[in-house]
Amino acid sequence: MIIWNETYRELLSHAESVRGLLNTHCHHMPATAFENPTLHTLMQTTYISWSNPWYPDVPEARADFITRNASNSYFQWMARSVGSLYGTGVPLDAANWGVLDMALRKAYASPGEDIRILTDKCGYASIILDKYDMPGNDIGHPELFRPAFRCDMFLHGHSATGKDQNGSNPYDYLDVDCTATLDEYVEAIDRAVAAKKNAGCVALKLAIAYERDIAFENQDPKKAELALTKPDTSAVRDYQDYIVHCLADIAASHGMPLQIHTGLGLLIRSNAIGLRTLIGRKPETRFVLFHCGYPWMDDVLGLLHNYRNVYPDLCWLPLISTSAAIRFIREALEVGDATRLTWGCDTWTSEESYGALLAVRHCLAAAITPMCEEGLVDIAYAKHLITGVLNGNAAALYPFDNR
Ligand SMILES: [Zn+2]
Structure with a gap:
């Protein structure tokens, strides 16, 4: 797997030298949890x-x-x-x-070892934290973690007691209760997102592929409203589809990308092509497609090719299958451009995060080495591509400077 030739070594050493890394997705558990x-x-x-x-x-x-x-x-x-x-x-x-x-x-006998690994050994400048059981939380380290605001719970607002898979109820995060009209509910979500952005959040996140398929078709509020009075399966589905359309608008209006888990999950229509309608309808929203849709990576490559508002994120992929990540990186650079590919560790522990970083450095060097050797890109441009994935692309995509 590891190609020990000179070009690979030069690119790997460049990847190791990139400083101020921007890690776009993590679930870090503090050492005190162990x-x-x-x-x-x-x-x-x-x-x-x-x-x-x-x-x-x-x-x-x-x-x-x-x-x-x-x-x-x-x-x-x-x-x-x-x-x-x-x-x-x-x-x-x-x-x-x-x-x-x-x-x-x-x-681990000395406190703070987990954070030291992330800052000193991994060299992360900022990490987007998806604390799914406490949406929008920075676990007391605002200097390192910038939260993503997990929005799955808002798809359950048709019921006063509705909860997402992590037990979050939307009304615990909103200034309205379940008697609100659909319009009032969506306006309240908008206010909640604005407050989270003020508190340091840089992205909205949906991991609803663990609960249902990700083909969001309905954008008609009249159909969505039926779920408030007659919440049968079809009405709830229309309601959830509509809320996702609203979340896409809200993300765009606050200058925040919408991160969406694609691929693994329920494995029933969790492949990324289901998002095609939504992505086409919302050109102002920047859609970050997590895990590159693995195992249906070709879906993400097709969307990347056709839609300028699609940003594949390599998070988790090099850890799931290293060779799949290498294949994806090269194809994504070929069908997309140098600016849209980003990476996050998607891990709970600092040790696995560092492993994920070692993995993506290897994948980048291994994917781009043949492009150099075939004469498609020169070594300077190859290094530019690597820096983009580890740092520059995320810096341009997320509002890290909003505080
Ligand atoms: Zn994750």
Whole structure:
């Protein structure tokens, strides 16, 4: 996988030298959320745990865990990350697990270690935080985290007790109650977004692909209103579609991009092409398509090609499948331009965030090396492309300077 030739090495070293990184998506959990973190508990909090049953923290189980997962992209980058953060750079294996575990425990004995990794080791200048259980929160670190305002809950306002998948009720965030008309409700969302922007938020976020499909067709308020009096499945669907159209307008009017989770999720019509109608109707809204729609990356490439208001975000992708990310980066640069591709770690722990950074640096160098060697771009332009993904493109896309 890793192409150890001169061009690759030069591009990788450029990616490593880019400073003031802008990380567009993260769910960071502060170290205080862990009681005495160990390498074992850390593994349980990363994506690796999604596809692995719990295992006891004993040498035989660790060895078995590694044998099963050594080809897995989540594991690959986590192993490199902890090997670099807590050892000599040799990726985690059964032999060095104990030594790395001890070093990690020692590091976490001093408070603030998780934030130090993000600022000093990763070199992030700003991180867009999606604290989905507390929408718009910066977990007490406004100097580093700029919140995205998760708006899934607003799709449940047809019911006084409606909640999104994380338990958020829209009326806890609005200055109206459920007796509001649809117009009053949307105006209240607009005021809530304005207040969040004043408090430092830089984006709106929808992860509704974990709850329903993302084909939002209805933009007629009359149909949406039916959900307030007769909330059957079809009326609720029309209501939710309409609210998403309103959120797209609200995002544009406040100069904030709308980040939308695409691809994985329910896996039933969660592919990005479902957004085509909405994207076409809202040319003033900048749509950031998370995870590049994996595994339906071609949907995002088609939308990128046809719509200038589409911005693919690589977040999570290099960790899901490193080779898929390499393929996507090259095609996105070919069908789009140098300015629209961005990246975020999409992780809960600092260790996995650093692994995600190692992964995207590798993916950028590996995707662009052949473009250099085929004579399509020169090395200076290749470096410009890499800087754009890690820093410049997000700086232009998000209102980081709004406070
Ligand atoms: Zn995420």
